[in-house]
Amino acid sequence: MPGDRSPLQGATIIWFFILVCIMGVAVLHGAEIASTVETFVTGAPATGETGQPVVNITDLETGPKTINLPYVLRGRPGSIRFDAYRGVNDYLSTKYPVSYPDELDYWLQFIDESVQDRYMNRLVDSIRAAEPDRANQVRAAISLVQKIPYIDYEFDTPAKYPYHVLYHQNGDCDEKSLLLAYLLRELGYGVALFEFEEEGHMAVGIRAPEDCCYRNTGYAFIETTIASIPTDALGEYGEERVRLRSDPKVFVISEGEIFEEIRREHADAIEWNRIRDIGGDLDQYNYGRYQTLARIYGMDY
Secondary structure, eight states: OTTOOOHHHHHHHHHHHHHHHHHHHHHHTHHHHHHHHHHHHHOOOOOOTTOOOOOOHHHHTOSEEEEEEEEEETTEEEEEEEEEEHHHHHHHHTOOOOOOSSHHHHHHHHHOOHHHHHHHHHHHHHHHHHOOSHHHHHHHHHHHHHHSOBOOOOTTOOOOOHHHHHHHTOBOHHHHHHHHHHHHHHTTBOEEEEEETTTTEEEEEEEOOGGGSSTTSSEEEEOOSSOOOTTOOOSOBTTTTBOOOSOOEEEEEEOOBOOGGGHHHHHHHHHHHHHHHHOSSOOHHHHHHHHHHHHHTTOOO
């Protein structure tokens, strides 16, 4: 009869209807599907619940510029090339820092940013290529960050990402410390941040032999705002030229290797402070040692 359908015909119609529905969903959400694929391929973040736009490589790698990052390694000058992009800088400028109940989480967000990581790892690879010896990779990274000009901000100015410090070639104590902490972590070492609340200062700690560590922290002190000898915490730092007297908060960024070779820097720091404590006019020997140590670590004299 004209109104009758066989079981096969009914099943065919049902499957056809399902297929049409699936195609409709694909059309409506095609952009999301494409974004997910692009994210997988490029490593860029997909659009989340916040509605932020998808970031792709084409947008990030606009406005390229080459930056030469100088460093001094045991008195020998060197330079690392870093290819930076205005697009990455602009993208990170939209990522405002988020407050966390745990202060460690606040600082980690500046180091664990995925888009930044894609480009910062290239700098780590360049340090490894320039200095095959692992201990010298650490020394180059420290000097490289110390050589970036220090800039002071108002107290309530949000910190910049490590990539910003490289792109703009300046940073304050916490920004430069975050940059160095990132580099040392990626080089495989245990790293911490030292926050001196009373003095309004931040420095970096690297896992070290006990006799080279700062107080009882388990980490050797590294100043980032100026060229100085690792383990020397007796200088005057920051815009106010303060001496560090308080016990710092210690924020562990990564569990990694101990930098055993820092004993060399520790011995030099002891001699540097011995000479500094003499004061006044130095005799020929001490003045010669003063000049030698300053050249070794790229310090002004």
